[in-house]
Amino acid sequence: MDFVLKEEHGFSYIDEGEGEVLLLLHGLMGSLSNWDGVVNQFKSKYRVLIPILPIYDMPLITTGVKSLSKFVHKFIKFKKLSNITVLGNSLGGHVALVYVLAHPENIKAMVLTGSSGLYENAFGGSFPRRESIDFVREKVQYTFYDPAIATDELVNDVYKLVNDRHSVIRLLAMAKSAIRHNMKKDLHKMQLPVCLIWGRDDKITPPEVAVEFNELLPNAELHWLDKCGHAPMMERPDEFNVLLGAFLEKIKE
Template sequence: MKYVLKEEKGFIYIDEGQGPVLLLLHGLMGGLSNWEGVIDEFKHDYRVVIPILPIFDLPLLTTGVKTLTKHVHRFVKHMNLNDFVLVGNSLGGHAGLIYCVLHPERVKSLVLTGSSGLYENAFGGSFPRRENYEFVKEKVEYTFYDPATATKDLVDEVFILVNDRSKVVRLLAMAKSAIRHNMAKELNKITMPVGLIWGRDDKITPPEVAVEFNQLLPDSKLYWIDKCGHAPMMERPDEFNKKLREYLNELKQKA
């Protein structure tokens, strides 16, 4: 990771650039490095802020998407962020949805990419063969349209993670929490503009999930990225940035 991590009051985060704030939230298996292409592109005219989400550090009994959202709110208050655009991938998008229901006064707009919150076809609830490197490699490749996007470094990271008993128990608890917390009946409360940037070949939150989000959210716009899976900002960073830039420019024109 080429960007400097800052640490204070129990929060670890990246804070790059100046201007309107983009708050980026990574997914369940993700990390700050997932957003490097976005930082590179937007740090010149936005302030890009990315907290590490404490997915593996929460007490097991409270490990869930709602607790994660409370952490995001504590971070937002600590950083004194207001009128920001919240961008979330996968579980980070789900936390973003809950955040926008609870604290709409803080958020200017929400952008979702491969977000959970309606339906997700995750790792299947367990890792019965987590000691098997090839099995884990296949699971990581499943995230992407092009299996080559699952680099050895990325597979190694996930392999180490799923073979840490404490972490895998929390990972599964968080995944089950996200599946249980379906937001279909709450989406009408999110009246701010929402951008949906979706991989057309996403197998984890398939295209019909994006279509349903677009139907249920009162003010949303859907952008597709072809030949792309669950993490467009990693697999098709240039196209993702182009779509995000287009959406942010439209937001400016509305203001």
């Protein structure tokens, strides 16, 4: 990642380009670099912001999806943002859903890709044995259709994370919060335009999750990417950006 990480007012974030705001929210074990392709493609026409979500920095008692949504609200107020298109992957999509429900006035449109909020099969139904980097590698590869996307760097980052007691406790708490906080009964209230971009081979939030989102959100459109897993913006960045660009053009005022 070649972008400048800004630090102010307790926030760490990337802020690139000018124009209408694209706010990108990463997943539970995601990072800012997951969105490199989107930033590079759209920073010439949009203002692209990515805050680091404080998944491992909150008090354990408040670690959850709602707390992350409140953090996003504080960030939006601090940066004085409005008319936002919010994009969320995995847990980031779930946070976007909770935020839109609470503050629909700030959000113009939403893009969900591999979003939790209905059902997710985190780590393939089990948590990695912390002593085994091979097991961690297997579970990181499970995220993608192409296991080669799970680079040594990515595997080592996750291995460090699950071997840090402070972090792993919060990781489990956040995952449990996401499972408890099911959005099914609230989706009909969200009238804004929604673009669902989903990997047909997503094993964590499988295709039936995307179909259900599409059925329950009143103003949604669903697009599939073949040979693609849980993080389409990483695994199929060019195709993802084409779909995203078409959606952004469609919702232009």
